[in-house]
Amino acid sequence: MKFLLNSLLLLPLLIIFSLESLVKLFIPKKRKSVTGEIVLITGAGHGIGRLTAYEFAKLKSKLVLWDINKHGIEETAAECKRLGARVHAYVVDCSNREDIYSSAKKVKAEVGDVSILVNNAGVVYTSDLFATQDPQIEKTFEVNVLAHFWTTKAFLPAMMESNHGHIVTVASLAGHTVVPFLLAYCSSKFAAVGFHKALTDELAALKRTGVKTTCLCPNFINTGFIKNPSTSLGPTLEPEQVVNSLMDGILTEQKMIFVPSFASFLMVLERVLPERFLAVLKQKINVRFDAVIGYKSKGQ
Incomplete structure (x- = not known):
């Protein structure tokens, strides 16, 4: 009862802050400068x-590029140099903690303290639980979640010391809602979203609010990782569209970015609508893609 009464006392603040948020929707957000910032991007050899x-x-940042694919990272580095940026490329296996830590030491010694970290590297296996091999499940979590811990532990201390920096988590809509035959991927992306939210609150508790956090949660992207994806929510997203939203979110210091933006409304509905209605709604959304099914019923 005491908690309920205290909550009612917060009602005026809820009204004020809601109105404030509504007004801010119509005010252009100031974009910060990243010129000269040392930006490290994992999984920079392709796609997003x-x-x-x-x-x-293009914004004159100093780039540190990581990827397990040597050819891919060299191509990215070459184009970034053509665009006028200073670039340092490293072949790094983001599923290997020791490789991450040793590469981080090289970056600090050869380039300096990273001030913007984009944890983008990811893997996905489109299969049901039984067709997903144990090493694939392990790698999904090593790259999609655990790597975020190791890179952040390596580069966050310098950001906290100066109370300046930005940690970017590339997650997915699959980190908010589930899809059959992406069990390992959805689980890892839920963990990535949780990592972002918990880190945000931890930085606030430590009074390091100068270190910003952003989480990207897009729908299916046309990068070739998932074969023949489709959904009634709209066409498969093009990488350029997603990156435009990501850059806008980073530069305006948004905490959570949904692509398409209306997906945030669907996430709210999922928490308040009846379960049986949600089952019908998911049928209408009709998410499909090529997947390997390992389970065989007795009738098959």
Whole structure:
């Protein structure tokens, strides 16, 4: 009862802050400068990571590019240099903690303290639980979640010391809602979203609010990782569209970015609508893609 009464006393603040948020929707947000910032991007050899590197290069940031693919990272680095950026490329296996830590030491010695960290590297296996091999499940969590811990532990202390920096978590809508035959991926992305939220609150508790956090949660992207994706929510997203939203979110210091933006409304509905209605709604959304099914019923 005491908690309920105290909550009612907060009602005026709820009204004020809600109105404030509504007004802010119509005020252009100031974009911060990232010129000269040392930006490290994991998984920069292709897709979202590569295009994000190009955008930071245009903004005159100093780039540190990580990827397990040597050819891919060299191509990205070459284009970033053509765009006028200073670039340092490293072949790094983000599923290997020791490789991350040793590469981080090289970056600090050869380049300096990273001030913007974009944890973008990710893997996905489109299969049901039984067709997903144990090493694939382990790698999904090593790259999609654990790597975020190791890179952040390596580079966050310098940001906290200066109370300046930015940690970017590339997650997915699959970190808020589930999809059959992406069990390991959804689980890892839920963990990535949780990592972002917990880190945000921890930085606030430690009074290091100068270190910003951003989490990107897009729908299916046309990068080739998932074969033949489709949904009634709209066409598969193009990487350029997602990166534009990501860069806008970073530069305006948004905490959570949904692409498409209306997906945030669907996430709210999922928490308040009846379960049976949600089951019908998911049928209408009709998420599909090519997947390997390992489970065989007795009738098969």
